[in-house]
Amino acid sequence: MIPNTKPNTYREVIDCADIKPTIPGAAEAILKHSGVNINLCLHCRCCAGGCPFTAAMDYLPNQVIRLIQFDLIEEALQSKTIWTCVACNTCSAQCPMAIDIPAAMDTLRQLAIQHNIPIAEPNILAFHQLIKGSIERYGRTHKAEIMLRYKLKTRDYFSDMLTGLRMFVNHKLEVIPSRVNDRTALNNILSAHR
Amino acid sequence: MKNIDMTMTTTSKYSYFPGCSLATTAKENNASLIGFFKRMGIELDELPDWNCCGSSSIHCIDTNLSIMLAARNLALAPAGMPLLVACPNCLLRLKTAQLKIAEDKELRAQYEQNLGRPFDPDLKIYHVFDLLDQIGRNGFANRIIKRLDGLRVAAYYGCMLSRPPALRHEKRHNLLMENILEQTGAQSVQWSNASRCCGTFLSVVHPELVTTMVNDIHLAASAAGADCIVTACAMCHLNLEVRCALPSPVPILHFSELLALSVGDPKPDKWFSRHLIDPLPLFRSKIMKKDTRKV
Structure with a gap:
């Protein structure tokens, strides 16, 4: 048995009675989109034991996989877990079945966006979209602007003021963005993903 | 499956992908890295007009876009010269893109259409650690001044x-x-x-x-x-x-x-x-x- 050293914030028992599958064949969809076969999972919980972020998750990584194996995809797509995952690969490096869990999470996040599922971590999605916006504008990420826009978007103006100031003083936040000059290929790529 | 090349091509010149962090917030990382390699007789040629690899964000919301953003950098790499990557995350993005495009005909067609050149599945992509591993084994100890x-x-x-x-x-x-x-x-x-x-x-x-x-x-x-x-x-x-x-x-x-x-x-x-x-x-x-x- 895996000793549970983490605060028990995730659900130990999933009550499936009220959850109705709405997008059947989720495991196949993940296999098709990311090439990851989540049906290989034998729930040894190595991923859950290694994941550094379970404290901020509602389901453990393998529980998300279990939901999909039961075709309870909507519950998985509404979870915090799929957004909290930062793809550090700690889980997939430990997985005895070599399941690329972060790649499966990528698919789940994208399915949640596609199917207009309520996003459990809207600020994380907002951050990702700001990175995309920065790449659209400059071809590279411009941290100072991303941070300012994030503050405006989340209406959180005062936290981290001191940190921002320290970063600015130590030249960690550039005012002028570093950018791509020849945008021909970049525009080709971006135009397909507006 | 692609054969994994465990031996590195030894050369004194690499094309170099610094990535957004080293180009902006961590300029000291970039400068010291380039300075170190220069002193070891290795020249780094910054990839001209490189773009963001997609960072930790784009693959979360758009897998194809993340592959294509990384791919633009692969297309910029001069043929026959290994590409050296400084950031571990950029490395993952670039290598993943190369692997996916090599395996998938549709992606390869997309690559060629967007970037206007044939895809090179044999482009060598190294992380700074691959190079340091070699340097550490031969020749580093007698170059130490301080x-x-x-x-x-x-x-x-x-x-x-x-x-x-x-x-x-x-x-x-x-x-x-x-x-x-x-x-x-x-x-x-x-x-x-x-x-x-x-x-x-x-x-x-x-x-x-x-x-x-x-x-x-x-x-x-x-x-x-x-x-x-x-x-x-x-x-x-x-x-x-x-x-x-x-x-x-x-x-x-x-x-x-x-x-x-x-x-x-x-x-x-x-x-x-x-x-x-x-x-x-x-x-x-x-x-x-x-x-x-x-x-």
Whole structure:
């Protein structure tokens, strides 16, 4: 048995009675989109034991996989877990079945966006979209602007003021963005993903 | 499956992908890295007009876009010259893109249409560690000008030793930082948090969560008796500096800074002024007083 050293914030028992599958064949969809076969999972919980972020998750990584194996995809797509995952690969490096869990999470996040599922971590999605916006504008990420826009978007103006100031003083936040000059290929790529 | 080439092509010239972090927030990382390689006789040719690899964000919301953004950089790489990547995350994005495009006809067609040139599945993509591994084995020890005797370092790898399953046969560089730094006279400590993730973008969205993790990393390094933590990734460096809420944090050094310093780069003051946790007092007490040369 895996000793549970983490605060028990995730659900130990999933009550499936009220959850109705709405997008059947989720495991196949993940296999098709990311090439990851989540049906290989034998729930040894190595991923859950290694994941550094379970404290901020509602389901453990393998529980998300279990939901999909039961075709309870909507519950998985509404979870915090799929957004909290930062793809550090700690889980997939430990997985005895070599399941690329972060790649499966990528698919789940994208399915949640596609199917207009309520996003459990809207600020994380907002951050990702700001990175995309920065790449659209400059071809590279411009941290100072991303941070300012994030503050405006989340209406959180005062936290981290001191940190921002320290970063600015130590030249960690550039005012002028570093950018791509020849945008021909970049525009080709971006135009397909507006 | 593609055969994995375990031997590196030895050359003295590489095309070089610094990535957004090294080009902006971590300029000191970039400058010290380029300076170190120059002193080792290796020339880095920055990839002209490179773009962001998609970072930790784009693959979350658009897999195809993340592959194509990385692919534009692959298309910019001059043929026949290995591409050296400084950031562990950029490396993953570029390698994943290369692997996916090589396996998928549709993606290859998309590549050729968007980028107007044939795809090269044999482009060699190396991380700085692949090159350091070779340098560490031959020729580094007798190039050391400034020894780091007595400096106790906690080598921090973050998530860079963890790979997605598709790349699991690639060489992993466990203990590389320890082995190389010990050649300079520095002592490495054994500690528990060397491969704990730094939190990446959660540092922005959930600062309280990342602060707890970063504090733990600092405390573990102090408990193991380290004077400083050495990082190999600019993102880790930033998070470990920005999110530490302890009264006396451990200075965080880029691995490249220590490397450049040990082969006699004279500019560390300039780099250290860009750190949020000032490493100068540590260096004054540990390194500089042993040497009459101005550091």
